[in-house]
Amino acid sequence: MSEDLQGKAANGEIQELVKLLSRPHVQGLLSVHDMVAQKDYEPELPPLPDDIDDDEDSVKIIRLVKNKEPLGATIKRDDETGAILVARIMRGGAADRSGLIHVGDELKEVNGIPVDDKKPEEIIRILAQSQGAITFKVIPAAKEDVPSREPKMFVRALFDYDPREDKAIPCKEAGLAFKKGCILQIMSQDDATWWQARYEGDTNPRAGLVPSKQFQERRFALQRPATPVPTQKTPTRRMSGFRRSFRLSRRNKKTNKSMYECQKSELYDMADVPTYEEVAPYCRPSGARHRLVVFVGPSGVGLNELKRKLLISDPQHFSVTVPHTSRAKKNQESDGVEYHFVSKHLFEKDIQNNKLVEYGEYKGNYYGTTVDTVRAVLARNKVCLLDVQPHTLKHLRTAEFKPFVVFVKPPPVERLRESRRNGKVISNKDDHGTAKPFIEEDFEEMVSAAQVMESQYSHLFEQVIVNDDLTTAFGELRQALRKIETEKHWLPVSWTHS
Numbered sequence: 001m002s003e004d005l006q007g008k009a010a011n012g013e014i015q016e017l018v019k020l021l022s023r024p025h026v027q028g029l030l031s032v033h034d035m036v037a038q039k040d041y042e043p044e045l046p047p048l049p050d051d052i053d054d055d056e057d058s059v060k061i062i063r064l065v066k067n068k069e070p071l072g073a074t075i076k077r078d079d080e081t082g083a084i085l086v087a088r089i090m091r092g093g094a095a096d097r098s099g100l101i102h103v104g105d106e107l108k109e110v111n112g113i114p115v116d117d118k119k120p121e122e123i124i125r126i127l128a129q130s131q132g133a134i135t136f137k138v139i140p141a142a143k144e145d146v147p148s149r150e151p152k153m154f155v156r157a158l159f160d161y162d163p164r165e166d167k168a169i170p171c172k173e174a175g176l177a178f179k180k181g182c183i184l185q186i187m188s189q190d191d192a193t194w195w196q197a198r199y200e201g202d203t204n205p206r207a208g209l210v211p212s213k214q215f216q217e218r219r220f221a222l223q224r225p226a227t228p229v230p231t232q233k234t235p236t237r238r239m240s241g242f243r244r245s246f247r248l249s250r251r252n253k254k255t256n257k258s259m260y261e262c263q264k265s266e267l268y269d270m271a272d273v274p275t276y277e278e279v280a281p282y283c284r285p286s287g288a289r290h291r292l293v294v295f296v297g298p299s300g301v302g303l304n305e306l307k308r309k310l311l312i313s314d315p316q317h318f319s320v321t322v323p324h325t326s327r328a329k330k331n332q333e334s335d336g337v338e339y340h341f342v343s344k345h346l347f348e349k350d351i352q353n354n355k356l357v358e359y360g361e362y363k364g365n366y367y368g369t370t371v372d373t374v375r376a377v378l379a380r381n382k383v384c385l386l387d388v389q390p391h392t393l394k395h396l397r398t399a400e401f402k403p404f405v406v407f408v409k410p411p412p413v414e415r416l417r418e419s420r421r422n423g424k425v426i427s428n429k430d431d432h433g434t435a436k437p438f439i440e441e442d443f444e445e446m447v448s449a450a451q452v453m454e455s456q457y458s459h460l461f462e463q464v465i466v467n468d469d470l471t472t473a474f475g476e477l478r479q480a481l482r483k484i485e486t487e488k489h490w491l492p493v494s495w496t497h498s
């Protein structure tokens, strides 16, 4: 090429190109390119079988070279005709990338072995054992199923899934295992029962089978126990843990109301069936309101302790709401500091107008947190720390609050005994709400209450912190909060539109 150019008119640009091309490193690069390009890297394929019937013009011979990677296709026997058909092609898998095999193709032979009389499992075994070039003889589907290329969606898995334990999956090897909280990219929803998905950000392009949302919901409905999950035990020692920060009692149903009191039917509301939640990437724009940080956990686990540490660590950044109460103001108290003091009538009006996130009644007085006090903290561009009962969570899950739900979990009882030796809980034994040392019963109740919460609400927890060593737990919490403030993470898609 540079020789050709040399004969051309002495145009400045041509001259520069000739100069560039004649540089030793460019010459070296071009020579390597030519050497590589001349080599034949194609796999050596065996000759085509010569016993193909000329009349069989609809038969297609397909050659695929298979390495250790699975083929990425499933097969099934047609109930009516008994033919072996390609049931699905996994997105991004070897078969899909070849573009040669399609859903509905009838499989006649694999490596010259007729498959008509074979069970699908036997064929799968033949395929699994084959390495290198595999020859398929197929009758193409009459009309190729062009899979709909719907936009790819991301979901957060709200349950654990292991295909090896799933009796319904058509091919266990094609399944994709995942854990609750995993972000999956849904690659295909062509099949109403089995979606195809891959882990978000995974370099492996091949999708795996996962149960579809509808299918998983149906299964869940069938599996659910006839009797509701047991709720927390009735109180034994303590009743009401009203605090400066307003913690509602988690133990006494009578004193423990919320504007969204949990109805029995709500426990298994179909919309609540934890399957998948569509999510989108989100990074808080600088200056935008912070996500509401919501703590849940059994009584005494250390929610207040963690909140207190956050407030001390950065009082300009973190804040809490001031609760409302209908009780009379004491002399040393100031309105809007310890509480917002309101009349019983006004409090009841606010309850009716759904203005409270949660409220409770104690000794004839109301105590509660209003939605407006939460808004007020967020409007000051502070991170609002709130702790609620878990059944309130779903009502806080709005685009406005974008709650980051932290479940604070107790360590096992043996560890609680060790770490809480100097700890104190508000005791109601003497009905004065005074703090008393923990007793064995407190630890057991704490652990069992945490188990109940986790079994019912864990799909709503974005972060689980085991409060064993306080400094470690606080460090984890601080790091998690820093992440959601500064890094890209995943939020329900409807929260990202506003």
Ligand SMILES: Nc1ncnc2c1ncn2[C@@H]1O[C@H](COP(=O)(O)OP(=O)(O)OP(=O)(O)O)[C@@H](O)[C@H]1O
Pocket (backbone or CB within 6 Å): 241, 243, 247, 297, 298, 299, 300, 301, 302, 303, 304, 305, 306, 419, 420, 422, 423, 424, 425, 426, 467, 468, 469, 470, 471, 473
């Ligand atoms: N990791 C920990 N190690 C040791 N002691 C702890 C730890 N976390 C909390 N405590 C202590 O346990 C006691 C109860 O903690 P805290 O009041 O924060 O619990 P809580 O979850 O807010 O309880 P309540 O629901 O009753 O208000 C306190 O004395 C606290 O200092």
